[in-house]
Amino acid sequence: MPWETTTTMEQKIEFICEWRTGKYTITELCKSFGISRPTAYKLIDRFENQGYEGLKEQSRAPGKHPNATDDKIIKSILKLKEKHKLLGAKKIRILLFKEFTKEQIPSVVTVHTLFLTQHLVMKYGALTIKESF
Known part of the structure; x- marks a missing residue:
């Protein structure tokens, strides 16, 4: 029987589903999923503002280069x-x-x-x- 593998997106969705049930505290969820509290609050904030689309991986590239030519x-x-x-x-x-x-x-x-x-x-x-x- 092969090992079950989950993607990062699936784990984020599972985290949000568990958080929405209200059965667990943020601390318990963070320990269970192996993430930090700031990461958990960031995921919750993105979910509340953008829904499941907000959980997708976002670009870390700056919007505009500070030394760009005018x-x-x-x-x-x-x-x-x-x-x-x-x-x-x-x-x-x-x-x-x-x-x-x-x-x-x-x-x-x-x-x-x-x-x-x-x-x-x-x-x-x-x-x-x-x-x-």
């Missing part, structure tokens, strides 16, 4: 690149000094990365030369 600057960079198609990241960055302060302007690498993500430049080594002997 959208206004990105639009300006792309506008300059469209106007000056042959200029690279270094020269486009120098042109930004007319509109923005030194602290606002991103590094050359950031400008080049933006060009890469927008497919405005090619990666080094993207073109390969076949030699025939």
Whole structure:
């Protein structure tokens, strides 16, 4: 007979079902399920606010990166690149000094990365030369 395996979601649902019966204290449930009291209260709070959907695993990634380049600057960079198609990241960055302060302007690498993500430049080594002997 194989061992019974349960997923994390099944254990969370079982915890909530046991909690809703009112037969056990939070401390007893925490010992039974092997979780901490803060985790138990977090599960209960999510269940009360969002229902069973709140028990699903949630992303831990931050919503916005604190050092992200401002959208206004990105639009300006792309506008300059469209106007000056042959200029690279270094020269486009120098042109930004007319509109923005030194602290606002991103590094050359950031400008080049933006060009890469927008497919405005090619990666080094993207073109390969076949030699025939």
